[in-house]
Amino acid sequence: MSTRAAERAWCVVVPHHGTGARLARHRLAAELAPIVTPALLADLVAVLxxxxxxxxxxxxxxxxxxxxxxxxxxxxxxxxRILLRVTDGGAGVGPRIRPADRDAADGRGLHIVSGLASRWGVERDGLGQSVWAEFDPVPTTRPDLVVAG
Known part of the structure; x- marks a missing residue:
């Protein structure tokens, strides 16, 4: 018996505003909650x-x-295996992990991404940049998504 992979992809456009993160989190959670484990969903929402x-x-x-x-x-x-990607218009300085002062109010975001995702990176093109995070295979909650061939 052989198996082949099933693949699904989603793409949403959100405002470049604080509400954009909330909209993206809610959409990801709504789409993936029936498919992935609650622990993985929590990590995906945090990274996104x-x-x-x-x-x-x-x-x-x-x-x-x-x-x-x-x-x-x-x-x-x-x-x-899940790949998250956020594409924006770019910035003067690309994303990088930086030391965070223990008392600082910010500066820990990419530490969180690095700790939860299997790997992450940045890709640039003429239109902007994409920051991506990939999560290696985890057990599925929906074995019916694996297609027997």
């Missing part, structure tokens, strides 16, 4: 909130004053 929040605070918007948020779920025999 950090990435969108950073885009709002530190980067320019895309044309139209927006940020593009996407995620892709690939389910295979070894579990679910």
């Amino acid at each position: 909130a950090e990435l969108v929040g950073n885009a709002v605070r530190h980067a320019d918007p895309l044309p139209g004053g927006v940020i593009r948020v996407s995620w892709r779920l690939r389910t295979a025999h070894d579990g679910q």
